[in-house]
Amino acid sequence: MRAPGGSQGGREAVAGDILLxxxxxxxxxxxxxxxxxxxxxxxxxxxxxxIGPNGAGKTSMLNVINGFYHPQQxxxxxxxxxxxxxxxxxxxxxxxxxxxxxxxxxRGMSALDNIMAGRTLKMNANFFWQMLRYGPAxxxxxxxxxxxxxxxxxxxxxxxxxxxxxxxxxxxxxxxxLGRALAMEPELLLLxxxxxxxxxxxxxxxxxxxxDMNDYFGTTVALIxxxxxxxxxxxxxxxxxxxxxxxxxxxxxxxxxxxxxIDAYLGVAH
Amino acid sequence: xxxxxAGQFKTSYASDQAIFxxxxxxxxxxxxxxxxxxxxxxxDDFIVNAVMIPFLIFSLAAIGLNLLTGYxxxxxxxxxxxxxxxxxxxxxxxxxxxxVNIIVWVVCSGFFSAAVGAVFGLPSxxxxxxxxxxxxxxxxxxxxxxxxxxxxxxNENISGAIEVPQRELFNIxxxxxxATAETRYxxxxxxxxxxxxxxxxxxxxxxxxxxxxVRDMDIAAELMGIRLLPTKLMAFAVSSFYCGVAGALMVxxxxxxxxxxxxxxxxxxxxxxxxxxxxxxxxxxxFLGAALIYVLPIALRFGPELLxxxxxxxxxxxxTFMVVGILIIFFLIAEPAGLxxxxxxxxxxxxxxxxxx
Ligand SMILES: Nc1ncnc2c1ncn2[C@@H]1O[C@H](COP(=O)(O)OP(=O)(O)OP(=O)(O)O)[C@@H](O)[C@H]1O
Ligand SMILES: [Mg+2]
Numbered sequence: 001m002r003a004p005g006g007s008q009g010g011r012e013a014v015a016g017d018i019l020l021x022x023x024x025x026x027x028x029x030x031x032x033x034x035x036x037x038x039x040x041x042x043x044x045x046x047x048x049x050x051i052g053p054n055g056a057g058k059t060s061m062l063n064v065i066n067g068f069y070h071p072q073q074x075x076x077x078x079x080x081x082x083x084x085x086x087x088x089x090x091x092x093x094x095x096x097x098x099x100x101x102x103x104x105x106x107r108g109m110s111a112l113d114n115i116m117a118g119r120t121l122k123m124n125a126n127f128f129w130q131m132l133r134y135g136p137a138x139x140x141x142x143x144x145x146x147x148x149x150x151x152x153x154x155x156x157x158x159x160x161x162x163x164x165x166x167x168x169x170x171x172x173x174x175x176x177x178l179g180r181a182l183a184m185e186p187e188l189l190l191l192x193x194x195x196x197x198x199x200x201x202x203x204x205x206x207x208x209x210x211x212d213m214n215d216y217f218g219t220t221v222a223l224i225x226x227x228x229x230x231x232x233x234x235x236x237x238x239x240x241x242x243x244x245x246x247x248x249x250x251x252x253x254x255x256x257x258x259x260x261x262i263d264a265y266l267g268v269a270h
Numbered sequence: 271x272x273x274x275x276a277g278q279f280k281t282s283y284a285s286d287q288a289i290f291x292x293x294x295x296x297x298x299x300x301x302x303x304x305x306x307x308x309x310x311x312x313x314d315d316f317i318v319n320a321v322m323i324p325f326l327i328f329s330l331a332a333i334g335l336n337l338l339t340g341y342x343x344x345x346x347x348x349x350x351x352x353x354x355x356x357x358x359x360x361x362x363x364x365x366x367x368x369x370v371n372i373i374v375w376v377v378c379s380g381f382f383s384a385a386v387g388a389v390f391g392l393p394s395x396x397x398x399x400x401x402x403x404x405x406x407x408x409x410x411x412x413x414x415x416x417x418x419x420x421x422x423x424x425n426e427n428i429s430g431a432i433e434v435p436q437r438e439l440f441n442i443x444x445x446x447x448x449a450t451a452e453t454r455y456x457x458x459x460x461x462x463x464x465x466x467x468x469x470x471x472x473x474x475x476x477x478x479x480x481x482x483x484v485r486d487m488d489i490a491a492e493l494m495g496i497r498l499l500p501t502k503l504m505a506f507a508v509s510s511f512y513c514g515v516a517g518a519l520m521v522x523x524x525x526x527x528x529x530x531x532x533x534x535x536x537x538x539x540x541x542x543x544x545x546x547x548x549x550x551x552x553x554x555x556x557f558l559g560a561a562l563i564y565v566l567p568i569a570l571r572f573g574p575e576l577l578x579x580x581x582x583x584x585x586x587x588x589x590t591f592m593v594v595g596i597l598i599i600f601f602l603i604a605e606p607a608g609l610x611x612x613x614x615x616x617x618x619x620x621x622x623x624x625x626x627x
Contacts, residue, residue, distance in 0.1 A: 066493065092495035106486035108551065109479070117479045121495035125476070133471035138287075141475060145283040184494065 016044030018077075019188060019220050020065065025074030027060055034060035035071070038246045040239045042188065047214055047221045049235035049252075051228075053264060057244040058224045059101055062190045065222070066091040066098050079187070092121060097186035101193045101224075103173045107166035111176045114165055115151055118183030119144045151179045155209060171202040178209060182219075189213075191223045195230060203227065207234055232256065240264070289474055306459055310452040319451035321568060326462045327519050328564050332544040332556035333469055334512030339542070340550035341473060342505035343485030344394050348387075348406035349513050349541045351413035354533030355383040356514025357521040358423045361432045365425055372437035372444055373457065376518045383514020384507040386413070391506025395499045410535055417530035433527040445522045454523040461519065465512060470553055472508070481505050482551070513541075543594070547601050549608030558609040563594060 021041040027034050035057040042048045050058050063069045065076065067086040075082055078094060086094075097118075106114050123144060129137035152158055155175050160168060165176055174194055181189055191210070195203045207230055213219050225231050231238060232252040240248040240255060242264040248255055255261055290296045310318050335349050359382035363375040390409035394402055417423060424432045436446030443449045444457055472478055483491035484501050492498060521528040540563060548559020567590040574581050581589075601608055 068489070088489075088492040089495045089497050092493055098493050100490070104487050104490040106483045106490065108486050109482050113479055113482070117483050117491075117494055120476060120480055120483075123476045127477070130475045130477050131468045131471055133289075133475055137475055141287055142283045145287060149283070180494075 016046060016220075018042070019044045019079065021077045022061075022065070023075045023077070025061075025064060025071045025076065027057075027064055027069055027071045033244050035064065035241075036244045037074075038241065038244070039074075040246065040249055042220060042222055043236075044220055045214070045218055046236040047210070047223060047234050049223045049225060049231045049238040050241065051225065051231055051238060051255075052241035052247075055243075056241040058241055059192055060244075061241065062098065062192055062222070062224065066096050066190060092184065095184075095187035096190065097181040097184040097188070098190040099174070099177045099181050099192060099194055101196065103170070103177055105165045105173055105177055105180070108164060110162050111157060111165055111168070111179075112148065112152070112161040114176055115148045115179045115183045116144065118180040119148065121184065148183060151182050154182075154212070155179050171198050174198070174206070175209075178206075182213065182217075185217070186219060188220045188222065191221060191225075193224050193226065195225060195227060203230060210234060287474075289470055303463070306463075307456075310455055315451045318455045321565060323451070323455055323458055323524050324520075325560055325564055326458050327516050327524055328541070328544065328560040329557045330462050330465060330519065331513050331516035331541050332548065332560050333466060333553060334509045334516060335541050336545045336548075336550065336553070336556045337469060337473075337481075337512060338505050338509035340545055340552065340555075341478065341485060342481040342502065342509075344391070344502060344505060345399060345403040346406040346506075346509070347403050347535065347538045347542070348390060348409040348413070350533045350535060350537030351410045352383050352387050352510040352513040353517025353520065353537065354413060354417055354530070355386045355510070356380060356517035357528060357533070358417060358432065359383065359514065360518035360522060361425075361434075362423065364435065364437060368435070368437075371439060372522065373439060373461075376461070376515060376522060379518045380511040380515040383517070384511040387510025387513070388503045388507040391503050394502045394506065407535070410538060414530060414534055417533060429529075431527055431529045432521065434522050434525075445526075447526060449523075458519055458523050461515065465515065466553060469512070473553070477504075485551075543598055545608075547597055547608055549610030550606070552608065552610035554613065555608045555610030558613070562597065562609065566590070566593065 018041045021039075023039045025038050026036045028036075038057075038061065040048075050061060052058055060069065064071050067088045067090060070085050077083070078096070083090075083094075106117060109117070123140050125135075125137035125140045129135050133141075152161055155178065157172065157175055157179065160172060160176075165173055168176065178191075178194060181191075194210070195206050198206065210221060210223070211234060214221055223231070223235060225234075235252055237250065238248075238252055238255045239246060240258070240261050242260075247260045247264055248258045250258070285291070290299060309322060313322070331349060331353060334352075335346065338344050338346050356379040360375050360379035363378060364370070364372055367375075386409075390406060393405040397405060418430065421427075421430075424430060427433070434445050436448060437444055439457075442453055444453055473481075480491065480496050480501050483494065483496060484498060484505075488498055491501075517533065520532070525532070544559035544563045545556060546559070547562055548557070549555025567586075570590050570593070571583075571586050574586075605611055
C-alpha cells in the first residue's frame with residue numbers, strides 16, 4: 001500500500017513543528033475514567049495513529065481534542081496556544097475537522113450538499129443576497145462548488161453526488177464523510193475508525209486517500225484504527241492507550257516490539 | 271420520453287446549481303404561473319374567493335412551518351399563534367398609521383411575528399422533539415390568552431374581534447368589505463409567489479444547508495462550525511415571519527375580520543397536518559398539503575352535489591374527517607416524505623420510461 005521507499009512498517013519520520021500537544025489530560029464520566037493522565041503530541045504533517053483495545057478511551061480522546069468534552073484535568077495546546085474551554089464550532093474555526101466512528105452524515109441531504117456543508121465556514125454572503133440567490137451569494141456558491149468538485153473527483157464519487165446519503169452503502173458513506181471533512185481544508189483531521197466494517201479493497205482505497213491527502217494537501221491526521229496492518233503502513237508515529245492510560249508511544253516499529261502493547265492486545269491481566 | 275434531461279448538458283456549475291435544472295420543470299413552472307395569474311379571467315368568484323385565496327394563504331403558512339419543522343427539524347405547535355401575532359400586528363399598525371400602504375404593513379407584521387417566534391425558539395437550544403413541541407404549545411396558549419385578554423390589541427372592540435378597515439392601493443380597494451375577490455387574489459398571489467421564491471433561494475444555498483445539517487445531525491453540524499442556537503433562532507424567526515404574513519393575509523384579504531379562536535391550537539394542527547401529508551422539507555409539499563387538507567373537504571362537499579347526489583352536511587363533515595385521518599396515518603406510516611415524494615418517484619419513473627432498466 002505504501003509508496004516505494006518507505007521501509008517496511010513505517011514511514012520516514014516527519015520532523016515538523018508540534019501542531020497539537022496534549023498534556024496530562026484526564027476525563028471521567030461519573031465513576032468511569034475514560035482517559036487518565038494522557039500526554040502526547042502531534043507534529044505538523046504527520047499521520048499519528050491512536051490505537052488500543054475496545055473501550056481504551058480513543059474516541060474520548062478525540063472528543064476532548066475537538067471540544068465535545070472538557071477534560072477535568074490537563075491542558076491542550078493547539079498551534080502554540082493553550083486553549084481554555086472550547087466548543088466544537090471553535091475547533092472548526094481553528095482548523096480541526098473530524099469523522100465519526102458511526103457515520104454522522106446529514107442523511108437527508110445529497111452527497112454534494114453534505115460536502116458543500118463542509119464549506120459553511122468559508123462562505124459569508126449575507127442574508128439579503130442569499131434571499132435573492134444572486135450576486136455575491138451565487139458567485140460564492142459557484143466558487144465553492146469548484147472546490148467541492150475537486151474533492152468529489154479526488155474521492156471518485158462523481159456518480160453519487162446527487163444521491164441522498166442515507167441511501168448509499170456504508171463504504172461510500174464513509175467516503176462522503178471524509179469528503180465533508182476535507183472540504184473544511186482542516187489543518188488537523190481526526191479520523192475515528194475510517195475503515196471499520198470495510199472489505200479489503202475498500203480499506204486499500206481509503207488508505208490511499210488518507211496518504212494522498214496527507215501528501216498533496218499536507219493535512220495532519222490523527223487516526224484511530226483497529227487494523228494493525230493499516231496502522232503500521234500509514235502512520236508515522238503511534239500512541240497506544242489501554243484503560244484510559246497511555247502505555248506506549250513511538251514509531252510503528254517500536255510499537256510492534258513493545259511488550260506492554262502485546263500484553264494489552266492479548267489481554268494479559270494487570 | 272417527454273420528461274428527461276437527455277441532451278441538456280450543464281456547461282457551468284452556475285447552471286447546474288439552478289433551482290430547476292431540467293427544462294421541462296422550468297416549462298411546468300411557467301405554465302403554472304400563467305394559469306395562476308390568469309385564473310380570475312375564467313374562474314368564478316366562488317373559486318377565487320373560497321378556494322384559491324385560502325389555498326394560497328394556507329400554503330404560505332405551511333411553507334412557514336415547513337421551514338422550521340421540515341427543514342430544521344424543530345417541531346412546533348405554535349403556528350396558529352404566530353399567525354395571530356401577524357394578524358394583530360397588522361391590525362394595530364394599520365389602525366395607528368392608516369395612511370401607510372397596507373401591503374407594507376402586511377409584510378412588516380411578519381417582523382413582529384419573527385421576533386416573537388425567535389423568543390419562543392430559545393428553549394430549542396436545550397430541548398428537542400416532543401419536549402420542544404410542548405414548549406411551543408406554551409407559546410400557543412400564552413399568545414392566545416393575549417389575543418383575548420389584552421383589549422388594546424383589538425382596539426377595545428366590544429365584540430373582542432378585529433374588523434378589517436378599508437384600505438386602498440393606487441386607488442384600488444384592497445381590503446375591507448368592498449374589495450373584490452379578484453383584487454385580493456392578485457395581492458395574495460404576488461406575495462405568495464415572491465415569498466416562495468425567496469424560501470426556495472434560501473433553502474438551496476448556505477442557509478438551507480446549515481438548517482438541514484442541524485436537522486439531520488446536530489453534533490456533526492457543530493463540527494462544521496455551525497452554531498446551533500443562532501441557526502435555530504434564525505429558523506424560528508424566518509418561519510414565524512412566513513406564518514405571521516400568512517396570518518395577516520388571512521384576516522385582511524380573506525376573512526375580513528377575526529376572533530382569537532381563528533388562531534387557536536386547531537389552526538396549528540391543521541398546518542402541521544398539511545406539511546406531514548404534503549411532505550416535510552419540501553416547498554412543493556407545502557402546496558400539495560394545503561391543497562389536500564383545504565381543498566379536499568370543499569370537493570367532498572360540492573362534488574357529490576354536482577353529480578346530483580345529496581348528502582347531509584353532517585355526513586360530509588364525518589367523511590372529510592375520516593378521509594383526512596386515514597391519509598395522515600397512511601403518510602406517517604407509508605411515506606413520511608409525503609405527497610412531494612410521491613411526485614418525485616413519479617417523475618423518476620417518467621424519466622426512465624419506457625425502459626425501466
Ligand atoms: N458519554 C459517555 N458517558 C459515559 N461513559 C462513556 C461515554 N463515552 C465513553 N464512555 C466510556 O469511556 C470509556 C472509553 O470509551 P471510548 O469510546 O473512548 O473507547 P474507544 O477506545 O473509542 O473504544 P472503541 O474501540 O470501542 O471505539 C468506555 O468505558 C466507555 O464506556
Ligand atoms: Mg471509539
